Amino acid sequence: MKLSQLLREELVVQPLDATDKWSAIRGLAEVAARSGAIPHAALGAVQDALLARERSMTTGMESGIAIPHAAVDGIDEVVAVLGIARHGIPFESLDGLPARILVCLVIPRSKKLLHIRTLAEIAKLLARREVRDAMLAAAGPAELLAIVREKEREST
16 A cells, blocks of 8 residues: 555644654554544554554664554554654664654554555655655645655656
């Protein structure tokens, strides 16, 4: 599944103001609940799953990217929330750089294969420097979504 298929404006947080990865992850999950992408009743379980996954191994990648993710029971569809932290958030990333582009994924436990494909699609998109630069320069959620759609089309 492509990132553009999962996002809508209310699932984009720009700017993402968080002082550490724990508050960033909690905040992105709260956005998913506020937007109706996940049921409010599931928020605690989603946050717990995301934080447990993060404690087991960092989801901070390289080049300022973090993809916190977790499989959760009681969720029917894959949910993504995109956060842009222009100044970066310490994320214990593989290259030591702070995360500036965060994609929080909540995956139904019953759709594990889709989870792997979705992570791969997002990582492939964000591996391109011009994509990251354009996303970080976007003026707002609508422009950010347009950039994601355009860059995905270019890569197919």
